[in-house]
Amino acid sequence: MADNAPPSSWRDELVSLVDDPGVHYVAEGFEIGEKKRMDFRSINDGAEHQRVEESLQEQVKGFLHASVEMLHELAVGCKDILQQTLEDNDSFLVRHFGGPCAVVSSKLKFLNDYLPEDKDPVHAWPVVLLVFFLALSVLMTGGEQKLPVSQNNKLPLRSPRSPPNATRIQLPDGRYVAYQEQGVPQDQARYSLLTAHSFLSSRLAGLPGFSSSLLEEFGVRLVTYDLPGFGESDPHPYRNLNTSAHDLSNIADAVGIKDKFWILGYSGGGIHAWAALRYIPERLAGAALFAPMGNPYEQKMTKEERHKTWDKWTLQRKLLLFLARRLPSLLPYFYQRSFLSGGPIQPAKWLALSLGKKDKSMIEDQAFSEFWSRDVDESTRQGNPAPFVEEAVLQVSDWGFSLADLQVQKKGKDKGFFPWIKSMYSTVEREWTGFLGPIHIWQGMDDRVVPPAMNEYARRVVPGATVHRLIGEGHFSYFCFCDECHRNIFSILFGTPQGPLNKTQEEETPQDFPPAEEPLINTTVEQID
Incomplete structure (x- = not known):
């Protein structure tokens, strides 16, 4: 019987989501009470715009939250890839740039003497360079x-x-x-x-x-x-x-x-x-x-x-x-x-x-x-x-x-x-x-x-x-x-x-x-x- 039922409109779908949609079941089947439906429309037509706005706000919040989580996961993934690449002696970067970087690092090592004793150069120098620029x-x-x-x-x-x-x-x-x-x-x-x-x-x-x-x-x-x-x-x-x-x-x-x-x-x-x-x-x-x-x-x-x-x-x-x-x-x-x-x-x-x-x-x-x-x-x-x-x-x-x-x-x-x-x-x-x-x-x-x-x-x-x-x-x-x-x-x-x-x-x-x-x-x- 449901297969032969006429397709419902978007209003009928919206009405079906509320507690009292105005649908009354009888022995022969079901019918939709027009009075109830009109009451619902009269009540909800004024609030429809507000519901749509609230829904957009929630969607924006959810989108931003999901974007932040995605960026965080992306950063973690990039960090893992970078660590694996640099720690692997057979990687392309290490094989081609490891030697020159080591030479430059050894020549610039004297600059660490100008850092406070309790500061790790790995973390301190990026901050110094950022402040410099x-x-x-x-x-x-x-x-x-x-x-x-x-x-x-x-x-x-x-x-x-x-x-x-x-x-x-x-x-x-x-x-x-x-x-x-x-x-x-x-x-x-x-x-x-x-x-x-x-x-x-x-x-x-x-x-x-x-x-x-x-x-x-x-x-x-x-x-x-x-x-x-x-x-x-x-x-x-x-x-x-x-x-x-x-x-x-x-x-x-x-x-x-x-x-x-x-x-x-x-x-x-x-x-x-x-x-x-x-x-x-x-x-x-x-x-x-x-x-x-x-x-x-x-x-x-x-x-x-x-x-x-x-x-x-x-x-x-x-x-x-x-x-x-x-x-x-x-x-x-x-x-x-x-x-x-x-x-x-x-x-x-x-x-x-x-x-x-x-x-x-x-x-x-x-x-x-x-x-x-x-x-x-x-x-x-x-x-x-x-x-x-x-x-x-x-x-x-x-x-x-x-x-x-x-x-x-x-x-x-x-x-x-x-x-x-x-x-x-x-x-x-x-x-x-x-x-x-x-x-x-x-x-x-x-x-x-x-x-x-x-x-x-x-x-x-x-x-x-x-x-x-x-x-x-x-x-x-x-x-x-x-x-x-x-x-x-x-x-x-x-x-x-x-x-x-x-x-x-x-x-x-x-x-x-x-x-x-x-x-x-x-x-x-x-x-x-």
Whole structure:
């Protein structure tokens, strides 16, 4: 009978799913009650759309849940296949790529030393690489952002074709170097002070905000110069720290400094002062270093010193240092999008700096902003990223020496085991080697550009260095635009001011540090300013 029944409509099928469909069975068969059916339709026609919507929501939820389960199972399956493929020595990947991968892995194994001891390299390096590419993408997109800057910083950069206006001297190798001379004349100078400028700076820096009367009061002749490729100086085809030190010696000869001179190094210029102490110690009377930059990859630094140094830097600065050491060819891209772009002056952003309270106040000062603009303008005059890349690479690559090499050591006349045993019991005094003059280091304890830990290492390995720890001071606040600070610095270096030499009196030689019979002892001086 059911086979002969007429096909039911979709409404009849829907009615059959409810508890009271309105179907009444009789003895002869069955019939559908029209009243019940109409009642059902009237009740359910209004709710039909809502039931359909609820059904779609459930279907979507079910679909998403099933998709997640499928993806999870797929990932587990891929992981199993990958493990089986790599663990099987007969697999295609292992046979063709196993050997080269093992060689590369062995060469890069040294990088594991930079990971925390409790981290598994297998899990740590993927995270490091992910963060690296995220930071790289931020750097690439960050250069397009237009940040608000003060009107004082909106000075356009000079065109590389602008006429030269600096005094230049020719070195023995034919290169020309631009320099600037301030203070007393050559024949009246009691002390000659040569300054190597820092990264993104020029000969115009010198002692930012110093008083000319202060130089005259102490009888100081200040000579500043542009590093190769900076400002108006010619580039050096094979630049390193050895050539940098000999450039200093040649510049001193060219400007008429016949006696020993003092070397001043500030921030990134500190590496050139360290080089002078290493390669031309016989030309130096002393060294004044202000937050001098060291090599953050120095192998003789302790783990604690290295950690405290890197911990103070921003992620962007760490990335730029890494690129300078491993991928310097990428640096021109970032430099051309920042300080070589011709845009507004933004020192903290360009150098990826995190500044302390006093430094933030300093860079917002109008006098400092105007000075910074002129200095950066002159530094980037040639518009060429090559010298900046060279300078960045010099900071983080092998210097050719360690700061520990500046340590005063005994010079043994004889070499070998038995002369060494004899020397252990000998009371004969011998000659001391290394730089025997004074080395003064000023370090702001709130400096986040050159962290204090970097110069705690310098104090540890360089005998004779006097470290002046400046409580509460930053990277710029003590060295720049502080008359009292500059007077204090000169008093420490040169003693009581005696003014320039009198032409009518007998010629005096600039004060040199007397030869020492014993090595000097490290001293630390704390100053609260």
